[in-house]
Amino acid sequence: xxxxxxxxxxxxxxxxxxxxxxxxxxxxxxxxxxxxxxxxxxxxxxxxxxxxxxxxxxxxxxxxxxxxxxxxxxxxxxxxxxxxxxxxxxxxxxxxxxxxxxxxxxxxxxxxxxxxxxxxxxxxxxxxxxxxxxxxxxxxxxxxxxxxxxxxxxxxxxxxxxxxxxxxxxxxxxxxxxxxxxxxxxxxxxxxxxxxxxxxxxxx
Numbered sequence: 224x225x226x227x228x229x230x231x232x233x234x235x236x237x238x239x240x241x242x243x244x245x246x247x248x249x250x251x252x253x254x255x256x257x258x259x260x261x262x263x264x265x266x267x268x269x270x271x272x273x274x275x276x277x278x279x280x281x282x283x284x285x286x287x288x289x290x291x292x293x294x295x296x297x298x299x300x301x302x303x304x305x306x307x308x309x310x311x312x313x314x315x316x317x318x319x320x321x322x323x324x325x326x327x328x329x330x331x332x333x334x335x336x337x338x339x340x341x342x343x344x345x346x347x348x349x350x351x352x353x354x355x356x357x358x359x360x361x362x363x364x365x366x367x368x369x370x371x372x373x374x375x376x377x378x379x380x381x382x383x384x385x386x387x388x389x390x391x392x393x394x395x396x397x398x399x400x401x402x403x404x405x406x407x408x409x410x411x412x413x414x415x416x417x418x419x420x421x422x423x424x425x426x427x
Contacts, residue, residue, distance in 0.1 A: 232275035236268040265328045281330055282354035287315045291335050294319040295347050295358035301365035307396040345411040363404045367417050375416035383423040398427050
């Protein structure tokens with residue numbers, strides 16, 4: 224079957240359609256593949272090849288980067304990836320320099336949260352797993368993004384309590400953060416919340 228020749232589990236219509244010229248209407252054939260369950264549509268023009276994935280091995284990181292962009296993984300998903308949050312997260316969260324967006328798909332929910340370009344552009348790392356390369360916030364940036372999103376109006380003491388008690392972020396993770404990188408992120412963020420974050424981490 225044609226779909227088995229693709230190396231990745233995900234595929235865009237623009238890459239698949241040129242290979243379907245033998246069909247009178249290639250787009251109708253794509254629709255049939257979706258109805259048959261061979262392809263899982265995540266959005267118009269972007270699919271996952273069903274037989275190439277197992278539930279426990281969905282390439283969420285790569286899919287998140289490609290589904291909507293520019294974007295990189297951040298917030299709760301990235302913190303879980305780094306082991307800062309004890310339990311797994313059920314929404315794949317990313318930062319984007321484009322408009323905020325949410326996709327509810329058969330593989331789960333992908334949430335994209337807007338950051339202005341100066342805030343977006345600092346603290347991005349490229350990593351690799353068995354499925355390939357992907358862009359993700361550094362631990363410091365993922366935490367800064369989360370604080371900016373959900374705790375920017377908190378006083379310092381309340382912020383620390385919220386991170387440890389409510390968001391269940393490991394205290395040792397906070398101690399081990401790269402303070403120099405946090406300062407660099409703060410300089411681009413121009414956010415009092417990030418300054419408060421640096422202050423409370425220094426008290427641990």
